[in-house]
Amino acid sequence: MKPEYNTKDNFFKPNYTLNIRGKLLTMDKPLVMGIINVTPDSFFAGSRINSEAQILAKAGQMLTEGADILDIGGYSSRPDASEVPTDEEISRVVRAVLLIKDAYPDAILSIDTFRAAVAQAAIEAGADLINDISAGLLDEQMLTIVGQLKVPYIAMHMRGTPQTMKGMTDYNDILNEIASYFAERVATCKAAGIHDLILDVGLGFAKTIDQNFFLLKNLSYFKQIGFPLLIGLSRKSMIYRTLEISPEEALNGSTALHMVALENGASILRVHDVKEAVEVVKLYKKITLDFRL
Secondary structure (H helix, E strand, O other), X not given: OOOEEEOOOOOOOOOOEEEXXXXXXXXXXXXXXXXXXXXXXXXXXHHEOOOHHHXXXXXXHHHHHOOOEEEEEOOOOXXXXXXXXXXXXXXXXXXXXXXXXXXXXOOOEEEEOOOHHHHHHHHHHOOOEEEEOXXXXXXXXXXXXXXXXOOOEEEEOOOOOOOOHHHOOOOOOHHHHHHHHHHHHHHHHHHOOOOOEEEEOOOOOOOOHHHHHHHHHOHHHHHHHOOOEEEOOOOOHHHHOOOOOOHHHOHHHHHHHHHHHHHOOOOEEEEOOHHHHHHHHHHHHHHOOEEEO
């Protein structure tokens, strides 16, 4: 008797699309977003790049390894990060966008910023979507600009700012409080004309290590809101402090938790290490096939 194969994915629901400058990106599998930090102070030293050659080399490597999106950041959002003038942030990210789009015109570029002026300059330079750690709460013009530009928007949960968030981890019911936050932000985004939304629970942003693991375990709770979920846990302190290692040694832990994230409903993995994340997605897709032998 031949085995019967049910190829329906039991976890990932491929019913999301993103409008990328008039072209639909169908999320029929979890996506991998590669991190490109054009900053001197990101928490993982291995992700910091500055020169034009480094930017192009990193982008080319990530695209070759299978990245679906590249996320460019010019302002480190790690706890206690230094302030960066808006003009400097614009200069950093626009240079990277122009370089990458010239070399790889089909690359999909996200801009990691909470500033409307940076978002506008980057989109006008050729970027395709905005990734905002504050979901529009740190710059009142952000949602208006994104709505006018008609680009997809990633709204993350956090409290305070990168400089103050460590002291803002007191929750009564963290799942319901974050869900309520997203409900309000989704309504505000829609009112601003933003229709392609992605949600990020913000691991490490105004959360303790235990809260990070609790959110990861219960990530599927947020699927009820009806938007794709991005998870950003790559090499973060929840991994390296738990394992008592450094960020440089946290690849294995990141890979293990990426599988957990996919099993609990993540649609996008935001990662420093694209090759390994792409392999996780491939194995996840394989293991979620329902084989009846």
